[in-house]
Amino acid sequence: MALLTGSNKKNVAVFISGTGSNLKSLIKFSKLKKSQIIIKLIISNNSKAKGLQYANIYKIKKKVFDFKNTLSEKKVINELKNNDIHLICLAGFMKILSKNFINNFKGKILNIHPSLLPKYKGLNTHERAIRNKDKYSGCSVHIVNSRLDSGRIISQKKVRINKFDTPKTLAKKILTKEHKLYPAAIIKALSL
Ligand code: GRF
Numbered sequence: 677m678a679l680l681t682g683s684n685k686k687n688v689a690v691f692i693s694g695t696g697s698n699l700k701s702l703i704k705f706s707k708l709k710k711s712q713i714i715i716k717l718i719i720s721n722n723s724k725a726k727g728l729q730y731a732n733i734y735k736i737k738k739k740v741f742d743f744k745n746t747l748s749e750k751k752v753i754n755e756l757k758n759n760d761i762h763l764i765c766l767a768g769f770m771k772i773l774s775k776n777f778i779n780n781f782k783g784k785i786l787n788i789h790p791s792l793l794p795k796y797k798g799l800n801t802h803e804r805a806i807r808n809k810d811k812y813s814g815c816s817v818h819i820v821n822s823r824l825d826s827g828r829i830i831s832q833k834k835v836r837i838n839k840f841d842t843p844k845t846l847a848k849k850i851l852t853k854e855h856k857l858y859p860a861a862i863i864k865a866l867s868l
Pocket of ligand 1: 692694695696697698699727767768769788789790815851854
């Protein structure tokens with residue numbers, strides 16, 4: 677196996693809107709010797725996102741853009757290109773990216789979604805799984821295309837729903853799985 681050094685690791689940008697627990701797990705993964713990635717940039721549409729603290733803690737460049745129009749997205753695209761970003765990981769990023777943006781990074785944007793896709797695209801996944809009395813839910817990492825939560829699925833992890841689960845307890849169980857799934861899915865995606 678080729679030795680992965682700082683110079684041949686892939687630059688990754690992580691997009692967040694909130695807590696950033698997936699971001700934190702990706703940063704930890706990136707610091708492992710065997711990891712193929714460097715988190716070079718953290719981007720948020722929300723200047724108050726709690727997860728932005730990890731930029732300070734781990735000394736990673738952070739930028740906030742509102743993603744409200746083409747001009748704003750253009751600035752993001754420039755930032756990504758200037759930083760030689762190879763892969764974009766959406767991690768709790770609550771904005772829908774434009775077709776133009778996605779075309780600029782075709783096949784190079786991953787998203788993590790808290791359901792077993794293709795079930796429950798969009799929001800309130802845990803409520804919907806419990807309401808439908810599903811036995812299992814879980815999380816999925818997929819490639820982002822122009823249709824919401826619909827791109828090729830890279831990896832999934834199942835979680836059993838028990839009769840005492842609420843959307844909150846289920847979200848917590850799934851989030852723990854997400855933290856393992858995302859790094860594993862990145863390894864897989866980089867080998868495709
Ligand atoms: C995760 O459940 C993710 O699947 C969803 O939003 C949540 C983000 O959590 N898209 P965090 O900000 O990574 O803690």
